[in-house]
Amino acid sequence: MNWKYKALLQRLLAIIPFGEKVNFQLQKFSGGNKLSHVDEYVNSGVRIVKLLIENGFVDIKNKQILEVGTGWLPTFPILFSLLGAGKIYTYDHVPHLRFTMTKSTLTQIKKSFPFISKQLGITVEKLEDKCSKAMNTEDLTRLFEFLNVQYRAPEDATYTKIPDNSLDLFFSYAVLEHVPENIVIGLTQEALRTLKQGAFYYNYIGLHDHYVSFDKKITKVNFLKYPEWLWKILAKNKITYLNRLRNSQFVKIIEDCGFEIVSINTFVDSKSLKAIRKMKIDKKFSDFELEDLATTCSEILARKTIV
Template sequence: MNWRVKAHLLAVLSRLPAGRQAYHRLQRVAGTNRLDLAGEMGRALEIVQLIQRSGRPLENADCLEVGTGWRPFVPFVLSLCGAGRVTTLDVNPWLSERYARETHAALESVLDDIAAQSGQPLADVRRRWSAGQNTGDLAGLLDAMRVEYRYPGDARATGLPDSSIDLIVSSNVLEHIPRDVLAAIHHESVRILKPGGCAVHRFNPGDHFAVVDPEITTANFVQFSSRAWHWYGGSGLAYHNRLRAPEYERLFQSAGLEMNLFQTRVDERALRAICDGELPVHQEFARFEPEQLAVDYIWAIGQKPDAQEMPRAQPQTAVRSSDAAHPEPVQ
């Protein structure tokens, strides 16, 4: 599909009174919301790996997820790994009982993988999963899985007590949040994290339209001004903030988070398009190096200060990949 077709469709639907509902119906018809167990599990276990890399214990931890999305894979997996309680919040009402139950049922087939990654006894993982069976409604299922769902939820003002959270996580969320809102979220994160607590995020700063159009790269949107991009993806259903890696890192640091990890991956195809002049770079992005413009994945661990016992990784590492579909953090 030509990316502009999808961009125009989403832009129009975003501006119609019932556009979001229509978009959801189209997604159901097209099957784009179909459960992808391998992909969802890969992303959830990647969060677990990052938590382990942070050195912050997950067992009995109080966790907050920013951006629940359609399916509660991350909170369910964290719970199965032994988290004490997971609060997940979203500004959108995507989560439904149907998707939550579908997610819970699918996880039964991968309990061995969860146990292996977490180091938890399989019997304990299975016991935690079994608690979610035969629950009456969505609230009952979530409570049995030790998950609290908040909608509408505002990650800038969670209402949680100071220094009450061990871990804050998100997966493929930060790129969809405006810069000023991100800054406020990180400041709130520092407020609610316990000393030594960590904010663990994995996200895709590349042009998402590249998923549907193989003719463009993940750096496609750097050719547009803010004004031109506003129609395509600067507002509405397709919103993407287009921030580059140095901007994300500064936002973490400006809030007071110490970066234990800030790992980027460069999309080689996008880099070639920029360096060869095939992809023009708008003046708004001229201050960035080509490698910074071509970053298509970021893994970040930010720690609230005052915990000398926490190990430190290199603050900035980078990997190269021409395959944007399978992000893998350096182990």
């Protein structure tokens, strides 16, 4: 179906009274399918831990971790807790989490224990022991207490109230592309304030046109055609927000805030690269390298400089 129908429905929901509540119910309705993403998130979580270890994180044990944008399924906080993290703060503007879905996430993660064990060298027995104790809890508060997870929602992660220089990792997954540029800067400054010297700031950013999953006829770079005024109407509102910042802009923000870049893994989509060569892109993007425009996801690991 044409992606503009979805964009316009979201736009309508963003301006009518109770539109956010209607959207919340629609999201809840589709929530069951989200569980199918847990395996992919476990893979990503394992990859993130390995990347951190490769870059000197030493061991996740007893580390203080903060996640921005929990979303609907707390896969990363649960995974990091099972691996032995000391405390995990997870922030969201919107309290999406529910006990049943959280327990289902745990059940789904359990299926990947042999994989996690093989990849990260922790025994399945250890993972199972902590997991079964967590499964015996009867509400979200108890479950999270047991896992040393603090769910802070609704709260804004640009102002966490966490003490200066206290965290070992500040991270987000599929969040930075959904917030205005000043919030990307705000989150990065908050990361810099709360992280210990030498500690890590990790972001996975989806740089593609997210409507591609709804409309098979468009490419992952389709949204770069539109002038800013039109894009604002279509996809910058309370319900949906895609800032269209490119990878080089995220890297610049992170560096300008004072971080040292440790590694950048990008995926340049060949189909998008082909499309961008033929497409009339908006003048807002005319100064960018074609590879930068066709980069559809990026994983940026940065470190707070040791002084």
